[in-house]
Amino acid sequence: MARVEIKRKSAEEATAAGEIVSGGITLRFRDDADHDWRHVEGDADLPDGGAVVVPLARLAETLDLNRFAAVGVRLAPADDARALAPYLTRLALVEIGFLTFRDGRGYSAARILRDDLKFSGEIRAVGQVLADQLFFMVRCGFDALELDPSVREETALRELERFQLVYQKAADARAPVWAVRGG
Amino acid sequence: MYQYDSFDAAIVQTRVEQFRDQVARRLSGELSEEQFRPLRLMNGFYLQLHAYMLRVAVPYGTLSSTQLRALAHIARKYDKGYGHFTTRQNIQYNWIRLEDGPDILADLAAVEMHAIQTSGNCIRNITTDQFAGAVAGEVVDPRIWSEVLRQWSTFHPEFSFLPRKFKIAVTATEQDRAAVQWHDIGIEILKNAAGEIGFKVLAGGGMGRTPIIAKVVREWLPAEHFLSYIEAIMRVYNRYGRRDNIYKARIKILVHEIGIEKFREEVEAEWQQVLPTHIDVPAAEVARIAAYFTPPAFETIVPPVAAHEAALKADPAFAHWVARNVVAHKVPGYAIATISLKPVGGIPGDASADQMDAIADLADQYSFGDVRVTHEQNLVLPHVRLADLHAVWRKLVEIEVATPNAGLVSDIIACPGLDYCTLANARSIPIAQDIANRFADLERQRDIGELKIKISGCINACGHHHAGHIGILGVDRKGVENYQISLGGSGAEDASLGELIGPGFNDAGVVDAVEKLIEKYRAIRQEGERFLDTYRRVGAQPFKEAVYG
Numbered sequence: 001m002a003r004v005e006i007k008r009k010s011a012e013e014a015t016a017a018g019e020i021v022s023g024g025i026t027l028r029f030r031d032d033a034d035h036d037w038r039h040v041e042g043d044a045d046l047p048d049g050g051a052v053v054v055p056l057a058r059l060a061e062t063l064d065l066n067r068f069a070a071v072g073v074r075l076a077p078a079d080d081a082r083a084l085a086p087y088l089t090r091l092a093l094v095e096i097g098f099l100t101f102r103d104g105r106g107y108s109a110a111r112i113l114r115d116d117l118k119f120s121g122e123i124r125a126v127g128q129v130l131a132d133q134l135f136f137m138v139r140c141g142f143d144a145l146e147l148d149p150s151v152r153e154e155t156a157l158r159e160l161e162r163f164q165l166v167y168q169k170a171a172d173a174r175a176p177v178w179a180v181r182g183g
Numbered sequence: 184m185y186q187y188d189s190f191d192a193a194i195v196q197t198r199v200e201q202f203r204d205q206v207a208r209r210l211s212g213e214l215s216e217e218q219f220r221p222l223r224l225m226n227g228f229y230l231q232l233h234a235y236m237l238r239v240a241v242p243y244g245t246l247s248s249t250q251l252r253a254l255a256h257i258a259r260k261y262d263k264g265y266g267h268f269t270t271r272q273n274i275q276y277n278w279i280r281l282e283d284g285p286d287i288l289a290d291l292a293a294v295e296m297h298a299i300q301t302s303g304n305c306i307r308n309i310t311t312d313q314f315a316g317a318v319a320g321e322v323v324d325p326r327i328w329s330e331v332l333r334q335w336s337t338f339h340p341e342f343s344f345l346p347r348k349f350k351i352a353v354t355a356t357e358q359d360r361a362a363v364q365w366h367d368i369g370i371e372i373l374k375n376a377a378g379e380i381g382f383k384v385l386a387g388g389g390m391g392r393t394p395i396i397a398k399v400v401r402e403w404l405p406a407e408h409f410l411s412y413i414e415a416i417m418r419v420y421n422r423y424g425r426r427d428n429i430y431k432a433r434i435k436i437l438v439h440e441i442g443i444e445k446f447r448e449e450v451e452a453e454w455q456q457v458l459p460t461h462i463d464v465p466a467a468e469v470a471r472i473a474a475y476f477t478p479p480a481f482e483t484i485v486p487p488v489a490a491h492e493a494a495l496k497a498d499p500a501f502a503h504w505v506a507r508n509v510v511a512h513k514v515p516g517y518a519i520a521t522i523s524l525k526p527v528g529g530i531p532g533d534a535s536a537d538q539m540d541a542i543a544d545l546a547d548q549y550s551f552g553d554v555r556v557t558h559e560q561n562l563v564l565p566h567v568r569l570a571d572l573h574a575v576w577r578k579l580v581e582i583e584v585a586t587p588n589a590g591l592v593s594d595i596i597a598c599p600g601l602d603y604c605t606l607a608n609a610r611s612i613p614i615a616q617d618i619a620n621r622f623a624d625l626e627r628q629r630d631i632g633e634l635k636i637k638i639s640g641c642i643n644a645c646g647h648h649h650a651g652h653i654g655i656l657g658v659d660r661k662g663v664e665n666y667q668i669s670l671g672g673s674g675a676e677d678a679s680l681g682e683l684i685g686p687g688f689n690d691a692g693v694v695d696a697v698e699k700l701i702e703k704y705r706a707i708r709q710e711g712e713r714f715l716d717t718y719r720r721v722g723a724q725p726f727k728e729a730v731y732g
């Protein structure tokens with residue numbers, strides 16, 4: 001696993017119990033430098049330069065402008081990850097949104113990007129990203145996790161490290177136990 | 184049977200620690216109830232009417248005697264002294280305190296058991312033929328491939344937040360005792376002309392409010408592609424299964440809405456993408472697993488076995504039990520014995536801790552320590568010498584699990600219903616008890632012959648009423664329990680969906696109606712016909728007349 005970079009956005013957020021802990025943490029497992037991303041929502045104007053993240057519908061237009069230091073795209077749960085195929089070499093970041101943690105489509109999207117489309121840029125989980133999903137996310141190819149504000153940093157790190165063994169191959173480098181057994 | 188190596192043990196142990204951590208986070212408020220709910224569900228904890236229910240996985244229905252004793256211990260220590268075997272070949276405890284949860288899971292882990300993925304929107308316990316490894320005519324022992332699936336589906340990173348629960352069943356004989364056609368994915372293990380193992384893959388079956396029989400996705404899947412193909416199906420479902428409406432979220436609705444041709448196209452296309460990721464287990468791993476399922480050291484016995492023949496003659500009650508609850512074993516001189524958890528008037532599927540202990544002892548003494556759970560909520564001793572059957576039976580009589588009713592009218596599947604379940608519209612267990620009491624005369628039951636009655640307390644169909652020769656569904660009619668009857672369902676290789684015969688009945692009326700249906704059958708049946716056969720021959724009309732006049 002690459003270097004873990006931990007970013008804190010805001011100092012204090014409320015957990016479910018109303019307790020105050022540090023929140024807005026992003027865990028990033030990449031060696032390349034992060035950008036100062038600007039998010040463009042809906043039909044809002046694009047900035048003149050810098051690093052932008054746009055919705056899928058505006059991706060082609062954004063890339064055509066050729067004026068950004070880096071371009072990222074935000075996939076909604078229903079978006080087809082394979083629609084990104086023509087653009088991947090020009091993309092630095094794919095953000096995959098979890099409107100609710102119960103919606104598991106984002107895991108398939110990440111695996112399609114990593115396994116099928118061989119995307120090597122950043123795949124970042126955003127939205128309801130909770131401690132007990134993180135290991136699954138990393139296994140599916142996410143390498144940046146924007147934690148839900150309720151998640152404590154130590155819990156997140158503990159859950160990421162908890163399982164040393166896995167039963168199946170996925171998009172990460174972990175060998176399944178059948179390969180380990182084989183010696 | 185399969186035994187954990189250090190890897191399996193470590194994974195299950197880690198899971199126990201993880202759950203302990205999750206419970207602590209819930210209690211401290213770090214996790215909200217909404218966030219905690221799927222976590223506890225995927226560890227088998229389900230909130231019922233009166234308490235938590237814990238559902239423990241019995242992978243493909245196979246238990247060692249040691250495991251059965253551990254289940255008895257849990258019943259004694261953490262519940263009210265009994266457990267309830269389910270239609271998924273699992274066991275449920277209905278009176279559990281969540282605070283005890285981590286300790287219970289630790290006790291289970293000590294005997295290579297767990298409650299992983301027994302609830303929640305994930306891949307559930309894999310089920311198969313309860314007679315696996317004992318019955319003649321198997322292509323291979325279906326538990327080998329069930330164990331491959333168990334490992335692959337455990338904490339699958341991509342498929343732990345599916346639109347809805349997901350059930351897979353495997354069979355390896357022409358007779359289907361695992362109801363594969365009623366599953367989200369059904370696997371039939373086959374052998375081709377070249378002697379190679381492969382699979383017929385079905386998908387999109389399921390009960391609930393929209394009962395649908397599974398359709399064939401692929402007639403022949405070579406063994407080496409097993410997991411990649413299943414993974415392709417799962418991915419299509421995970422991506423396109425409906426998430427807007429809980430009642431339309433099962434894979435059956437997806438297959439139904441886009442059609443099996445389109446579904447197959449999607450799966451095959453996805454499979455081409457998944458194939459190169461080498462997720463399939465190598466043959467060596469399958470062989471490693473298969474080695475655990477090599478048959479026990481059967482003796483060479485040449486029937487007839489004199490002691491057995493003599494006992495059959497001398498003891499008519501024993502002979503009745505053998506005729507009904509014992510089926511042929513693939514090895515001469517052995518038999519497969521079904522232990523009925525359907526005493527007349529009892530709760531279908533319940534067993535006390537003492538009964539479990541006694542059955543574990545019997546398994547050790549007479550069945551290579553091997554016990555099975557059936558999806559019809561009974562237990563099985565799969566490898567009993569004919570010479571030992573009488574001794575086994577006497578012990579079963581003593582502990583009151585020797586009712587000779589396997590497959591008969593009182594061998595009823597019933598869901599927990601209004602007695603336990605928050606979703607129920609009506610009681611199921613008392614209806615099963617009333618029907619069993621009405622037909623308490625075993626001579627009459629034997630005369631009626633094979634008849635599968637299945638009862639659900641609401642449209643979710645956990646009691647499999649759609650697949651009952653006689654299916655009973657409890658509904659709520661203006662605040663009063665009402666029971667609808669359907670006829671002609673089957674969960675076997677001739678799978679079919681039961682058809683509603685007309686307006687429902689109250690609790691007493693439904694028992695009368697069942698009796699009228701059965702008397703009608705007795706009046707019009709032809710030689711050798713089961714209830715289901717007669718119904719299929721004559722249709723619903725004569726039965727409707729019998730009930731509604």
Ligand code: SF4
Pocket residue numbers: 598599600601604605606607608611639640641642643644645646
């Ligand atoms: S069928 Fe309905 S009442 Fe019965 S267990 Fe299932 S949800 Fe509960």
